[in-house]
Amino acid sequence: MSLGFSINATVADISHIASWPSSWNHKYSSMATVAIPTVHDNLDHIRWKHIDGSLHDFSVSLVWDCIRPRSNIVVWFSVVWFSQCIPRHAFLMWLSMGERLKTKDRLKAWEVSNGSILLCPLCKCCDDSHSHLFFECTYSCYVWDRAKQLIRIPMDSNKWHEITSTLTPIAVRNVSFVIVVKLVFVASVYFIWQERNNRIFKKAHRTEVKLFDDIFSMVRLKLLSIRFKSLKGVDVMKIIGACKPQGPMLKEGAEVALKWHQCDSMTDVMDKSGLSITPSCNAFDFQAHP
Template identity: 25%
Template structure:
């Protein structure tokens, strides 16, 4: 049975047209017309550019301004090129365009060139396309802190999710009706949320105070936004102490979230010492990647607090690796 027979017998079902959804964005994406308008033609001889449908005129494609009947009446077919516009017998439509007060291009012997409005070179690049279509918002104060090179990538991503409040906490799942009830796996008192996990819960707060004492920081347990703003203000810098403090803060948040998931989904028991030991290990491993650290009182105190190998204060010896 061919498709015509199926159509006659009504075997086809019409699906409802569902609106397109763009994950991760609450705003409408750029339309096809907006993106298309970023490409344009630089007229040379006009022989390769469509008169009606290509973006060569300052106002855009002419088919947006002239109906099909007007195009037919102009005597210029739908396949006409820009070069056809400048012939003597086509003065009528050319007169209409001249009345718009937008300058028409002058034909030359060179070839038509395809251009891109996204940058000054008029050459298309992915970076310029992204910069053109992306939605611009106010720059947040914590972006230089989270995306600093001293923080491991997975810690950065976790911090970014926390800052954007995109972690799948129990409070968020309850809000969207995905679960009926839940309690924080650490304290079993209230559903966990961003502010509760970092660091409103008495268990996670104790781990945060442990981290602050090891870093010799004057820690005050406030809301997550206040804690992040504090870290973005006081933990910035290129010296060894600030780099380790930033890294360990990212690790602190990462292992709290990881241990929370292990309790909920792997049925592991709560173990605060395990979280602390994991934090100590990754800080020590990170610190040993440094050499020739300034031997100051603050760096020595940090080294003793975390139990870091004092080799960090010596210069790196390359003789072993180079065979000298």
């Protein structure tokens, strides 16, 4: 026995006492504030005390939500994470938005003297950096210009911060045009980074045209798995022969039908975001209800 109880004592053994042993109170002054447990016939449940003091049924997700690091909410969240995103593309885009990709210009901190090592592997004209790679490089600029023409993104700039600043306000809208724009933009970033790494580590090269075809083939395949709601005023939008992908990714001439919703037209989507439409592109075919 030790202080009135054995080392094997259970909660039930002490639940009948009216107060803690005086020797306990003398040795542990905090015991005076601890209530004596009561025993009932109900089954015990594991409960988790949230950071706000509330009790909840235990779950791993709830524990993680309590202990995870927290930062300020970023305005570009919807550009990266959305329900129709391609996960591996979204993860790379998340790194890109924070400019955390390991481009060669980071070697300057190590005092690398050979300037050729720092050159962009795509154009071999300028130093490899985040701003150059997206989309000031002649190679990536061509790919992005093709993408802009295809999906009618009304912007002239190829500078990273200006592009993301333009897309951020409209990214929160869950309409088919915005979804397509985000899929194409994020896929462009992913495939350009992939091509850059392939040239460095695998000595493999793709032309700008081939890379763009691969980007658009991937987007088409993703769109095939998305179900869009119908919308009054516009029947269907078809992505037709603006890009004819090669290889096994998608058969040439495949079409993806998209149902518009939440707005009456693509013009409505952009006008509500303060942007304008450049109609000089035949990539989309609209058919209005009679």
